[in-house]
Amino acid sequence: MSPSPERREELLATAAEVFAAQGYNATTVRKIADAAGMLAGSLYYHFDSKESMLDEILATFLDDLWARYDAVLAAGLGPRETIEALVTESFREIDRHRAAVAIYQNESKHLGTQPRFGYLAGSQQKFEKAWLGTLERGVAAKVFRADLDVRLTYRFVRDTVWVAASWYRPEGQHSPEEIARQYLSMVLEGIALRA
Amino acid sequence: MSPSPERREELLATAAEVFAAQGYNATTVRKIADAAGMLAGSLYYHFDSKESMLDEILATFLDDLWARYDAVLAAGLGPRETIEALVTESFREIDRHRAAVAIYQNESKHLGTQPRFGYLAGSQQKFEKAWLGTLERGVAAKVFRADLDVRLTYRFVRDTVWVAASWYRPEGQHSPEEIARQYLSMVLEGIALRA
DNA sequence: TAACCTACCAAACACTTGTTAGGGAAGGAG
DNA sequence: CTCCTTCCCTAACAAGTGTTTGGTAGGTTA
Numbered sequence: 053m054s055p056s057p058e059r060r061e062e063l064l065a066t067a068a069e070v071f072a073a074q075g076y077n078a079t080t081v082r083k084i085a086d087a088a089g090m091l092a093g094s095l096y097y098h099f100d101s102k103e104s105m106l107d108e109i110l111a112t113f114l115d116d117l118w119a120r121y122d123a124v125l126a127a128g129l130g131p132r133e134t135i136e137a138l139v140t141e142s143f144r145e146i147d148r149h150r151a152a153v154a155i156y157q158n159e160s161k162h163l164g165t166q167p168r169f170g171y172l173a174g175s176q177q178k179f180e181k182a183w184l185g186t187l188e189r190g191v192a193a194k195v196f197r198a199d200l201d202v203r204l205t206y207r208f209v210r211d212t213v214w215v216a217a218s219w220y221r222p223e224g225q226h227s228p229e230e231i232a233r234q235y236l237s238m239v240l241e242g243i244a245l246r247a
Numbered sequence: 248m249s250p251s252p253e254r255r256e257e258l259l260a261t262a263a264e265v266f267a268a269q270g271y272n273a274t275t276v277r278k279i280a281d282a283a284g285m286l287a288g289s290l291y292y293h294f295d296s297k298e299s300m301l302d303e304i305l306a307t308f309l310d311d312l313w314a315r316y317d318a319v320l321a322a323g324l325g326p327r328e329t330i331e332a333l334v335t336e337s338f339r340e341i342d343r344h345r346a347a348v349a350i351y352q353n354e355s356k357h358l359g360t361q362p363r364f365g366y367l368a369g370s371q372q373k374f375e376k377a378w379l380g381t382l383e384r385g386v387a388a389k390v391f392r393a394d395l396d397v398r399l400t401y402r403f404v405r406d407t408v409w410v411a412a413s414w415y416r417p418e419g420q421h422s423p424e425e426i427a428r429q430y431l432s433m434v435l436e437g438i439a440l441r442a
Numbered sequence: 443t444a445a446c447c448t449a450c451c452a453a454a455c456a457c458t459t460g461t462t463a464g465g466g467a468a469g470g471a472g
Numbered sequence: 473c474t475c476c477t478t479c480c481c482t483a484a485c486a487a488g489t490g491t492t493t494g495g496t497a498g499g500t501t502a
Contacts (some may be wrong), residue, residue, distance in 0.1 A: 074357055078357070098449090100491095101491080195439070197439070197440050212410075219402055226399065276460060289480045291461065
């Protein structure tokens with residue numbers, strides 16, 4: 053009748069791993085139950101549907117993400133420092149919610165059409181506003197180059213940051229901060245050697 | 248008994264669009280048939296399974312891709328010029344096979360485990376060898392910076408190029424060559440304004 | 443001991459899935 | 473006209489899907 057929140061979180065974590073590895077639609081509730089060491093029907097003691105598991109996984113991730121993004125945006129930093137902080141927080145978030153980020157990458161596009169997942173589209177808009185706005189602010193302040201299409205730059209930067217979730221492993225040799233540092237160095241200064 | 252190749256190609260094109268939009272597993276053969284204006288069973292006059300449709304879509308794309316990549320790699324260009332040519336060919340390939348690239352992005356990871364799609368893993372290895380090798384050659388030739396982790400750079404460059412398939416539209420305002428030019432300018436020179 | 447709650451199992455449900463088999467309409471070839 | 477090929481439809485199949493219902497073992501509370 054009233055399951056414990058701790059068990060729910062455990063099950064959501066294993067479900068997220070399976071979703072990320074196999075894709076949401078290819079994941080059957082029986083596979084999730086297998087990974088959790090129980091039978092398919094037993095999941096419905098904790099959750100009322102497969103879809104609500106996905107919902108809770110994504111919503112939890114986005115809540116956490118935006119708490120940190122909002123803190124950065126409210127800090128009143130300059131354009132370059134804002135970008136640096138957003139990138140760093142993004143890689144930290146990949147470290148914390150790797151599975152959720154991978155799911156978001158793979159499924160958000162066609163989930164966004166469903167009313168239940170409308171907040172995904174909302175989040176994406178907020179996301180674009182924050183990043184694109186910062187880039188434009190930087191161009192106006194003569195911190196970033198003006199000869200590049202800002203929207204194109206935004207897409208490149210956004211994509212590169214988030215697809216990292218597909219290869220990032222927590223036990224890897226680079227910390228999220230180190231990855232962010234190298235990524236920022238590449239995007240800001242370029243990989244070509246100066247004469 | 249013997250369907251015409253032209254009709255096959257038509258059907259594969261519409262199937263690829265649906266696969267790209269909805270994901271392979273979420274796409275039912277009935278949805279493909281709907282999009283093609285026929286019934287589900289009729290598809291089996293042209294193809295012997297849903298999986299073989301996916302197979303043919305991906306194999307056709309990779310064949311085309313490698314024909315062009317190999318031409319670039321055989322041209323004997325310098326590291327920087329090789330990267331420029333590879334990036335440009337990649338965006339052109341996205342223009343030609345947008346749906347196939349999107350499918351490859353979404354599904355190749357967990358398809359690679361199946362024996363039938365083993366060539367996906369093979370292609371990825373060849374891909375890494377070409378790109379990573381060129382980057383390392385550039386570092387040795389003092390054309391690219393030596394203080395960046397080359398493997399990390401490779402992943403960033405690779406991912407950013409290919410995820411473009413998720414937002415690129417042929418009728419958009421930028422040609423593949425223009426997108427490649429801006430992308431190369433960003434990656435090579437950086438977005439920060441020089442003092 | 444008795445009542446109760448948590449967390450799971452066992453077995454089934456209605457439905458959707460990829461796939462197959464047989465048939466038939468349209469049109470060109472003889 | 474007849475035969476044959478191409479292309480699709482109708483109708484069903486077995487397996488797998490998400491979900492529901494009723495039951496039960498084990499611990500906690502009274």
